[in-house]
Amino acid sequence: MEMSKVNADNRAVIEDLSISFPRPGDEDLLVVEAVSFTVGVGEFVAVVGPSGCGKSTILRVLSGLLSANGGTVLIDGQEVSQTPDHVGFMFQKDALLPWATIDENITIGAELGGVPLEDRPALVASLIDMLGLAGFEKAYPKNLSGGMRQRVSLGRLLAYQPTLMLMDEPFGALDYQTKIRMGRELLRIWEAERRSIIFVTHDIEEAIRLADRIVVFSARPARVAAEYIVNLSRPRNLSEMRGNAEFNRLTHAIWSDLSMPT
């Protein structure tokens, strides 16, 4: 409690977190071990780490969907015991309601985010437009491509308007161009509304392009292998960045962090 006062600027504080899953007929699977990191108010933190190391699991704990085995998780200074308010979670799977149209799926975010009734249609329509899904308002999820579904899921998160956004590989199924456009839109919203973001990705360039800070996890059990502040001025342009020394240094450092044998 006092802790949060000390770091009044932290939206999320993860301290010495450890998580393990029971396995029938075997010892528990230790997935996360003594992980600590923080997310400041208005900070954009990218998370990278090997597949299966525990990134999604940490997000599940942050959103109150899963209980940790040890450690502290504070959001806005409060211990997380159930889903905290204003925290939105975009799952790795799209988790769309199959019986709801695209319109309705996104509207759910707006409804639960407390968007006033009269503002919802306009908000949803503008999101659909931004996501490049115009014309598919009345389609059902099964009639969309994988990338389109991911965008609907993104739209739902944005319609929910959380102040802390937990995003689990949100652009994984998108092509480069769409990815970059979506990233730009995300940054626009983030900057305009001083939101905090935890952004899991496998794309190191993307992490550098978007984030203020990058947390690198080791292979399972996840430990914080390294943390990097991205000292690049915004707006960042990928083709310009490629020549930038800081960009190359970061890329290389994260690369070698991830290639460490475990």
Place this chain on the structure above:
Amino acid sequence: MEMSKVNADNRAVIEDLSISFPRPGDEDLLVVEAVSFTVGVGEFVAVVGPSGCGKSTILRVLSGLLSANGGTVLIDGQEVSQTPDHVGFMFQKDALLPWATIDENITIGAELGGVPLEDRPALVASLIDMLGLAGFEKAYPKNLSGGMRQRVSLGRLLAYQPTLMLMDEPFGALDYQTKIRMGRELLRIWEAERRSIIFVTHDIEEAIRLADRIVVFSARPARVAAEYIVNLSRPRNLSEMRGNAEFNRLTHAIWSDLSMPT
């Protein structure tokens, strides 16, 4: 029929393919328009294109899961009227059987691929090892991370041992390191057994690193925007390639193809 004789080396021939989906209360959605391309025996063809353009749909037609509205699809010189033999399809979704363990899910590929009973355990075990899933043989899909599930799905495809592999964003949920390791393994198998591969990806570098030829689709309705032969000697090493002129030319060309307004 005669056509296939002319190009005896073609495993798959797609000629003037068009596909549209009916929409209730609206005109049909044209998804694929006059697409033609071929895949030679032992050829590795990568496919890139904007999200929602129709890549997965074309693969569905190739595997006989969906009927086209016009055009010809030949596999080994035969018109596709149902799933052709020796064609394996790795879906964009992982489509694992939730009630089967990892072991069992991969074994299904071996069983349907006609692997002799006595060889299956060894094959499956070696695949699980290769996929970095050792220790999870008896786990159920719900207990795996997204990337691990994708690898299981890949394992099932490999166990099926098809001569034509349709792969829909097979490495989309993997981190760089795993992606590269998997790509290497895929190339090894492909080279050893002269398989043909259609590989859908959003990762242009990956396409260049892996493929003999790259087909670029336009935004919906998918048309062939460009085709490139990748004139880079194998084995290709990403860090070396980055300095290579041909690599940069290709990257740039595909980039600008994909950035074309539609």
Place this chain on the structure above:
Amino acid sequence: MASVDKVTPMPPGRVRLGSIMPLSSVAARRLILFFALVAAWEFTAEFLVNEFWSSRPSEIVMRLFSMLVDGTLWRHTSITVLEAFAGLLLGAVVGTPLGIWLANAPKASETADPFIMGLYGLPRVALAPLFILWFGIGLLSKIMMSFTMVVFVFLLNSREGVRTVDPDLVDLMRSMRAKSLYRARKVLIPAIVPWILASFRLGIGLSLIGAVVGELVGSSRGLGWYIQNAGGMLDTTGVFTGLVVLMVIAMLANQMIALVEARVLRWR
């Protein structure tokens, strides 16, 4: 390679919704089946089995006609339909929420489960005295009889349905702090619609059986009464006429469910 414009006939990935044409062909096939069954029945009665056992379609039609004319058809049918319908509806309204609640309250569910199942297995006919004592011999007792047959179907099916809900969707709702009512509306109910529809299909038959059994133990009209009356007089044609009417009711009700299904499960 010449371009071929004709559509290659390949198996479609999903079955398409029937247009008008296939629908009417369904009706035609049903009619053919219907007449085949009737003809077989008439033939059997004519040549194979004494009609004392199974009457015959022609006589049943004549009986139906005379019942239609003198109003007894409506008199008996209306009350039975009312009883069964009320019981079915009540069963759905009580059983479904109860099933959902039990699925979400595993402790209560586990505790109550054996008792619920024990009650379910009781032959209602044997409980007749208690039904009469509690609910009299009016409409209520038949509705309750029908209700007790179907409520378990809704309860068990909807409980099982909730258990099959995609846990990711539940997590999604929790991650957005959706209230339980909202969760039910957006996730639970749509997910268990197939189960509820299956319950309705199962419930139609059971509610009719319940109503008829209810009429056996305290009634002066209704199809159950009519059948019992005819049976008591060894009037086989009367018995089968009653049964045929019950069949027709069940068929019509089932068609209504099919219509609802086509509307509600469009997303599938």
Place this chain on the structure above:
Amino acid sequence: MASVDKVTPMPPGRVRLGSIMPLSSVAARRLILFFALVAAWEFTAEFLVNEFWSSRPSEIVMRLFSMLVDGTLWRHTSITVLEAFAGLLLGAVVGTPLGIWLANAPKASETADPFIMGLYGLPRVALAPLFILWFGIGLLSKIMMSFTMVVFVFLLNSREGVRTVDPDLVDLMRSMRAKSLYRARKVLIPAIVPWILASFRLGIGLSLIGAVVGELVGSSRGLGWYIQNAGGMLDTTGVFTGLVVLMVIAMLANQMIALVEARVLRWR
């Protein structure tokens, strides 16, 4: 920021499987509920309602004991259980494949649907003459009575279950040219297991009712016979003793299904 080693209590994402401890607490809660119900019943009989109507637990226990001693309990119970079990099994064995087949043959399904549903709605008691004609008055007629109650449950539930199978898994199987038997084994059956289990739960009660109704129609032993006989002698304790035995059977059978479920649905 001091590190806190204690586990923060948060709602788990999925309910964990009960260990030994919670299981025995379930048993405890059931026992409490059981004794509460019995006490309420005894109390009612003592102070509120003439015991002629509902007998009372203490007398039922005494009756049960004397029936156990003189062997009549086993005599009646064994035959009813046999009838119901055979009917249930037959219903499952016939109904499930039929349901699967109908789900895969939409034309046949649509054509036959109204007739199946019509048959389902027939009160079995009224069909007694035909059952006697076709199956005599021995074991077979009771098994068939029980069978006709449950077969529809399996048929309808498994048909609906097949319709809810994830189409991606079906496509997957098609893409690997799996034979239909293989497809059924790997995808269809596992996917409809929840539906089949629900059918068994529903079927237990119905098969018992079917067996009892069969015994009411004509028999010389069985719980249905015993209950009817007791009813005819205004022996309420006898009636309720029979009902209690039926309840216990249904409970035990249901527990067996629960055990099977825990094994078969481990993946969930």
Place this chain on the structure above:
Amino acid sequence: QTVLQLGAAQTSAGSLPIVVAQQQGLFEEVGLVIERTDFRGGGPAIQALAGGSIEVCICAGDHALRLEEQGLGGKVIVALGDHHLYALMALSGSDAADLESLKGSKIGVTSAGGLADNTLRWAIKQAGLDPEADFEIIAIGRGGAMRAAVENGAIDAGTFTTPDIQANQALGDVYKIVYDFRSLPYAAQGLVALDSWLTANPDKARAVAGATYKALIMIQEDQSVLESAVKEMFPTFDDALVKQVASDVRADFLSDDGIVDPQAFTNMVETVSIPDSATRAVPYEAVMISDYLPAPVN
């Protein structure tokens, strides 16, 4: 020893002579082993008879009549009861005194289209009233169900059969008889068999008829044999009730010679044709036969 498949409605008083015959070893004497099946009333029993599942049934005379009408050839080979065995009862406190005073009220019968139903309608007509317009006749069921309906006021009176009548009376001053059908000669119950079976099994028919006849005679000679049969059929009855039932049954119901009185037959035909006017006039001899009874002793 030959086996005879016998069908009966479970608790009907008509079964008593068979129980007596069994207890006294009369069937053994003629080399018969009885295998008994109980049915839910006469309808299913007669259907089982017609279907060949049973050889002989203890059934109401109505059913033999209807079998004959259907062309299946049914015969009563021994009359068991030649009087009616129902009584219309109401709560002691009610105003009902006779059928007239019940006009406009609800009356319960055992089952629709059954013996009680038909007889009640016949009696109502005899009293110059209309069973449809003046009464609501409701099918309730037996014993407990009927009591429930009377005691919670759902019906004003109901038909009870022996031994429910005696059991009601044994409750003390709770029930009263409003209309007693038991004095009415009626071909109430007999051993019924099919013509075809009789032709094929004359010896068996003679054996069962003879043993039953002997039981009827024994009962008339010594009430105690009947009492022990009542005790077996109704083990929950106390001794007083057993005695009451036995004496009522012996005096008012059971036949003393196995032969149906012509008046009883006429009453039955009249009753049966009330709801079912299509009933043809079937002569006495076509249904009621005494060919299988032992030659008259006196």
